Every structure is written in C-alpha cells, then in structure tokens.
Amino acid sequence: MPKRVKPTGEENEQESVPCKQAKEELPNTLSVLNFDSPRSFFESLIAPIKVETFFQEFWEQKPLLIQRDDPSLAAYYQSLFSLSDLRSLCSQGLYYGRDVNVCRCIGGKKKVLNKDGKAQFLQLRKDFDQKRATIQFHQPQRFKDELWRIQEKLECYFGSLVGSNVYMTPAGSQGLPPHYDDVEVFILQLEGRKRWRLYSPTVPLAREYSVEPEERIGTPTHDFLLKPGDLLYFPRGTIHQAETPSGLAHSIHLTISTYQNNSWGDYLLDSISGLVFDIAKEDVALRTGMPRRMLMNVETPADVTRKLSGFLRTLADQLEGRKELLSSDMKKDFVMHRLPPFCVGSGAESMNPGGKLPRLNSIVRLQFKDHIVLTVGPDQNQSDEAQQKMVYIYHSLKNERQTHMMGKEVETEIYGLRFPLSYVDALKQIWCGSPVRVKDLKLGTDEEKENLAVSLWTECLVQVL
Incomplete structure (x- = not known):
C-alpha cells in the first residue's frame, strides 16, 4: 500500500483545475491580464514583448523597460496595493522587521528607522510624512488575493519560488542606496512615478553579496521614469537605485523576484550525491578505500586529485542517457x-x-x-x-x-x-x-x-x- 510522506526537513503545461472560489467583489480590471495558464499570464504581463524575444535577448542579460499607455492596466496595477491596504493590514497585526521595514537613504547609506514590536499605521504614516521614510512591506501576497493569484501563476511558469515586496516612498526621497540583488527582478509601478537608475558594471549573475556594490558602481547606463502600468525587468547582479522625484505625489512600486539559488551549480550540488550513490553500487572502484590519513592532509596530494578527476569523468560518462536523477533537496x-x-x-x-x-x-x-x-x-x-x-x-x-x-x-x-x-x-x-x-x-x-x-x-x- 502507498504511504503518505511524513514531514521532513520544461514539461508540457497543463491548466490546473481551479478551486471553487468564494463570492467576492473583484475589480473589473482583472481581465487586463490573462490567467488562463502560466504561459498566457506571463505573455500578458510582458506584452507587447514576445516571450521568445524576452528570453533570447533580455533574460539574465540586460534590462527591459515596457511602457504602456493603457488606463485599464494602470488602474489594475493601482488596485494591487495602496496605503489604505497598509492601514487595514496593520489592524491585523504587523511587526517591524518581519512584515515591514522603515528606512531612508541618507548620504548614500541606508538608515533603518524601525521601532520595536507591532507596527501601528499612525506611526508608519508619521515616519512617511515627516521623516520622508520609505515603507517596505514584505511578501504582500500573504494578504492580498490578487498578488497571490499573480505569484502562484509565476511560480508555475518559472518552476521557482517567487517573492515580492511593496515599496511606498514619499516625494523627493529614496529608501535604499545603490545595491544589487541575487534574484531576477520585475518592477511593477503601482502609484505615482519613480526614477530608476541602473549602473555598469554589473555583478554577473550575482549569487552573494561578498563585494560592496558602492565599490563597483560606475556610471549610470539607464535612467528610467516609471508611471502606473509600466514594467521594468533587470537581471540579478544589476546595481540599481530608485527615488521618487520632488514635486510629485508619493510613489508605490512592487518588486517581484525569482530564480534565487536556481542555477546549474545548485542543481549539480543537489543531484550529484544521488548519482554517486547509484553508480557506486555498480562500480567497485568507487567503493575502494581512500589512502590512509588522507583527511589529515593540509593539502590534497596530486595523485588524489588525478583519482578524483577520473571518477568525475566516469560520472559524466554514466550520466549520459539517464532519464532520472535522484534529487536531494x-x-x-x-x-x-x-x-x-x-x-x-x-x-x-x-x-x-x-x-x-x-x-x-x-x-x-x-x-x-x-x-x-x-x-x-x-x-x-x-x-x-x-x-x-x-x-x-x-x-x-x-x-x-x-x-x-x-x-x-x-x-x-x-x-x-x-x-x-x-x-x-x-x-x-x-x-x-x-x-x-x-x-x-x-x-x-x-x-x-x-x-x-x-x-x-x-x-x-x-x-x-
């Protein structure tokens, strides 16, 4: 009999059978994006850019700005999150650090203005108005149904986790200094206008934050002013900053990010142990003992390196033609x-x-x-x-x-x-x-x-x- 799994530490897309939905008043603007399937959703998100063009010319390579003068799309973006949403969510119990951060870029440095414990909307609004601070709200898809709907489709499409943050920034202010992220980033401008500055050189396909971005900043290569309904994509490792121009209303943008720890290197680390486990059952050489005291050596001897190289070539040969790899984690x-x-x-x-x-x-x-x-x-x-x-x-x-x-x-x-x-x-x-x-x-x-x-x-x- 099959047993339930106990808790432990590009196929063809198939449209999932939808859940029965509770009756709820949803905006009429929902039709501006196509939720029929993961692919149709992504196509509508980056329209009029074609999916093939996006992955051939932009994905992991260079930024893309999509500006659209579509009032219905702008209204839909504005419905995704607003300051009034933050007010109602604070009444449900939000905490500094876990759910919200309050910060401002001063003199090229990030200054965190968080209080302790529960976040109260009146205090957040006071810091927003008087200290010109940015309010960063973590993972709004936990509370906003339409963001759940969007990110669930994107997780199906990319086969990778998809996170998000909302940034609410007053006019004439900037929340974060120039920095880069280890994720692929999509920016949706929800309210107001925000100026984005992207720099060169990038940190190619960034994985860690081991080098301070300030040390790598050259000259700006792109300067974009986003309005509601616009979408900006840039690859991981792109050094960037964003500010709300003076003289305008506050701005709100949503960052949607994916492909963290989703590289070939990650997959090799995940699958190589299973491959060795399988092949060692058939290859006696992999089961023979290592040289005595090898683990006590400060440096790896040359003959050991040659032996390991030979084993790796054996693994590569055995890998060809295999249909199943044991995935560890x-x-x-x-x-x-x-x-x-x-x-x-x-x-x-x-x-x-x-x-x-x-x-x-x-x-x-x-x-x-x-x-x-x-x-x-x-x-x-x-x-x-x-x-x-x-x-x-x-x-x-x-x-x-x-x-x-x-x-x-x-x-x-x-x-x-x-x-x-x-x-x-x-x-x-x-x-x-x-x-x-x-x-x-x-x-x-x-x-x-x-x-x-x-x-x-x-x-x-x-x-x-």
Missing part, C-alpha cells in the same frame, strides 16, 4: 515553500477530494499538475545500506499561504505520497495529463490499480471524469 524545498493553488477566500482546508470515488472502471485525469513533482529516491524509512528506491509525489495543494517566503525558520510541512518503484510506469501514464481508465494502468493487479487511483484522489491529485 531542490524539488522538496520548492514544493514545500511555494504558494498553494489560488482560491479566493479559501485556505488549505478547502483542498478536499470531491466527486465520485475512483473505481476500476473509472476514468481519471491528473489535476493541479503545475503544483506536483514526481521524483525517485531512496526509501527514507530504511536505515540499512541496501536502501530500496521509492517513487515520491510531493504537492503544494495544502501549503499555507500565510508563511510564503517568510524564511526557512518558519515551520512548514511537506505533503505527498510514496509508492514502490514498481508503480512508476503507472504514475507516468497519469502524469502525461490525458484521461486514463484505472483498469488500464500498468500495474500487476486490479487491487494495486484501484489503490493507486484512490490514493491520488484522496490527495486531490486526480479527478474522476
């Missing part, structure tokens, strides 16, 4: 910490199976494919060396939106199922997305076929047609 980390499917006014408790229980003659189809990962790994319940492989299915259907992108110190749980490796072909039948009759699943017995369908249905991963 990246898949689980993504699924565990991402947003659940968008359901207005609903939480994880709304994810309950509905409709008929699947039987042998039932036809089932995968749903929420963009929120599920399937991976093969060693049996986590076995402690001996002869671990058997299992098929793991992890999903984000029951994740808590309120903890999204709030740090790994927040207690989270991973949801899913595990099956014997013999179930993998049947699962791949379902994963293709086409309807399949339960009795046609590639399993040995009718009992196994029905148990598989019921297990997936119980987790809301398939629907009965």
Whole structure:
C-alpha cells in the first residue's frame, strides 16, 4: 500500500483545475491580464514583448523597460496595493522587521528607522510624512488575493519560488542606496512615478553579496521614469537605485523576484550525491578505500586529485542517457515553500477530494499538475545500506499561504505520497495529463490499480471524469 510522506526537513503545461472560489467583489480590471495558464499570464504581463524575444535577448542579460499607455492596466496595477491596504493590514497585526521595514537613504547609506514590536499605521504614516521614510512591506501576497493569484501563476511558469515586496516612498526621497540583488527582478509601478537608475558594471549573475556594490558602481547606463502600468525587468547582479522625484505625489512600486539559488551549480550540488550513490553500487572502484590519513592532509596530494578527476569523468560518462536523477533537496524545498493553488477566500482546508470515488472502471485525469513533482529516491524509512528506491509525489495543494517566503525558520510541512518503484510506469501514464481508465494502468493487479487511483484522489491529485 502507498504511504503518505511524513514531514521532513520544461514539461508540457497543463491548466490546473481551479478551486471553487468564494463570492467576492473583484475589480473589473482583472481581465487586463490573462490567467488562463502560466504561459498566457506571463505573455500578458510582458506584452507587447514576445516571450521568445524576452528570453533570447533580455533574460539574465540586460534590462527591459515596457511602457504602456493603457488606463485599464494602470488602474489594475493601482488596485494591487495602496496605503489604505497598509492601514487595514496593520489592524491585523504587523511587526517591524518581519512584515515591514522603515528606512531612508541618507548620504548614500541606508538608515533603518524601525521601532520595536507591532507596527501601528499612525506611526508608519508619521515616519512617511515627516521623516520622508520609505515603507517596505514584505511578501504582500500573504494578504492580498490578487498578488497571490499573480505569484502562484509565476511560480508555475518559472518552476521557482517567487517573492515580492511593496515599496511606498514619499516625494523627493529614496529608501535604499545603490545595491544589487541575487534574484531576477520585475518592477511593477503601482502609484505615482519613480526614477530608476541602473549602473555598469554589473555583478554577473550575482549569487552573494561578498563585494560592496558602492565599490563597483560606475556610471549610470539607464535612467528610467516609471508611471502606473509600466514594467521594468533587470537581471540579478544589476546595481540599481530608485527615488521618487520632488514635486510629485508619493510613489508605490512592487518588486517581484525569482530564480534565487536556481542555477546549474545548485542543481549539480543537489543531484550529484544521488548519482554517486547509484553508480557506486555498480562500480567497485568507487567503493575502494581512500589512502590512509588522507583527511589529515593540509593539502590534497596530486595523485588524489588525478583519482578524483577520473571518477568525475566516469560520472559524466554514466550520466549520459539517464532519464532520472535522484534529487536531494531542490524539488522538496520548492514544493514545500511555494504558494498553494489560488482560491479566493479559501485556505488549505478547502483542498478536499470531491466527486465520485475512483473505481476500476473509472476514468481519471491528473489535476493541479503545475503544483506536483514526481521524483525517485531512496526509501527514507530504511536505515540499512541496501536502501530500496521509492517513487515520491510531493504537492503544494495544502501549503499555507500565510508563511510564503517568510524564511526557512518558519515551520512548514511537506505533503505527498510514496509508492514502490514498481508503480512508476503507472504514475507516468497519469502524469502525461490525458484521461486514463484505472483498469488500464500498468500495474500487476486490479487491487494495486484501484489503490493507486484512490490514493491520488484522496490527495486531490486526480479527478474522476
């Protein structure tokens, strides 16, 4: 019998079956972006730029400014967050540091003006008006349904976590000094106007903040003035600063960021241990002992380096043609910490199976494919060396939106199922997305076929047609 996974530390896109939504008055401007699928949403977000053009010419390469004189789009952006939203959220309990930061750039340095404990709107507004401070609000998608809707689609599209921050800045003020980030950044201008200055050289595909940006700043290469409805993209490592010009109203912009720790290097670190685990079972050379006292050497001897180089070449040769790599943490980390499917006014408790229980003659189809990962790994319940492989299915259907992108110190749980490796072909039948009759699943017995369908249905991963 399959078992539930206990909590632990470019496929074809398939439109997820939407959740039942509570009745709610939503802005008429919602039609300006296309939420039919992750791809259609991203296409509408960067229109009129074509998706292919964006990834060929701009992604990880250079900034892109998209200016659009579209009143409906500007009104939609303005509906995403405002100072009145901050007022109502403060009444729900926001805290300095965790939820909001108050800061201002003075003399080229960031000055943090946070108080202790709960944030009160009147104090925030006082610092905003009198000290000309910027209010930074962390991860507004935890509270604003439409931002949840946007970022959930982007997480499906990029296959990576997507975070956001709102910056509210008074006229004639600047919140942060020139700096760079280790994420790909999309800026949506919500209210007012903001001047963005981008510098050269960049810190190519930045990963760490090991070099002070001030030491690398050259001359500005781009100077953009954004108005509501405009979108600015720049790659990670781009040194930038933003200010609200004097003589204008305050400005509000939203940063949406993605692709943190999502590089080839990260994937190698994640998968290489599983590859070594697999190949060492077949290659005796990888199981022979290291030279005596090697771990006590200050420097690595040349013959050891040559030996390791040979092992790496063996791994590279063995890697060719493999269809499955054992993923250690990246898949689980993504699924565990991402947003659940968008359901207005609903939480994880709304994810309950509905409709008929699947039987042998039932036809089932995968749903929420963009929120599920399937991976093969060693049996986590076995402690001996002869671990058997299992098929793991992890999903984000029951994740808590309120903890999204709030740090790994927040207690989270991973949801899913595990099956014997013999179930993998049947699962791949379902994963293709086409309807399949339960009795046609590639399993040995009718009992196994029905148990598989019921297990997936119980987790809301398939629907009965």
